[in-house]
Amino acid sequence: AIDPQFTENRAQVDTHKGHDVWGPVEEPEKLGVHGTHVAVDFDICLADGACLEDCPVDVFEWVETPDHPESERKADPANETQCIDCMLCVDVCPVDAIDVDAG
Ligand code: SF4
Numbered sequence: 460a461i462d463p464q465f466t467e468n469r470a471q472v473d474t475h476k477g478h479d480v481w482g483p484v485e486e487p488e489k490l491g492v493h494g495t496h497v498a499v500d501f502d503i504c505l506a507d508g509a510c511l512e513d514c515p516v517d518v519f520e521w522v523e524t525p526d527h528p529e530s531e532r533k534a535d536p537a538n539e540t541q542c543i544d545c546m547l548c549v550d551v552c553p554v555d556a557i558d559v560d561a562g
């Protein structure tokens with residue numbers, strides 16, 4: 460599962476489409492965590508897609524990640540500022556790849 464303390468245990472190494480990327484990142488095998496309010500651990504996501512289907516405000520968009528060992532696309536929190544903290548994505552992800560900081 461994603462580490463809920465990722466902002467303390469990882470360093471912000473990049474930005475992607477306006478959100479933070481938390482390392483370590485060593486492409487293509489290691490991709491880190493994308494997003495901060497809505498955070499997806501790309502190294503855990505296996506492209507189930509439930510988060511894209513269920514988010515009521517379309518926070519997530521697919522991003523292609525060729526040659527990643529878990530899956531060749533990931534749910535990117537491209538519109539994390541739209542999040543309404545419903546927590547559906549956290550509940551439906553089968554591998555607990557998503558953390559939403561509703562606090
Ligand atoms: Fe979308 Fe709700 Fe997840 Fe926010 S908590 S990203 S609104 S499903």
Ligand code: F3S
Nearest residue numbers: 504505507508510552
């Ligand atoms: Fe990935 Fe979980 Fe969404 S596996 S596509 S973050 S439901």
Ligand code: ZN
Nearest residue numbers: 475493535536
């Ligand atoms: Zn991203």
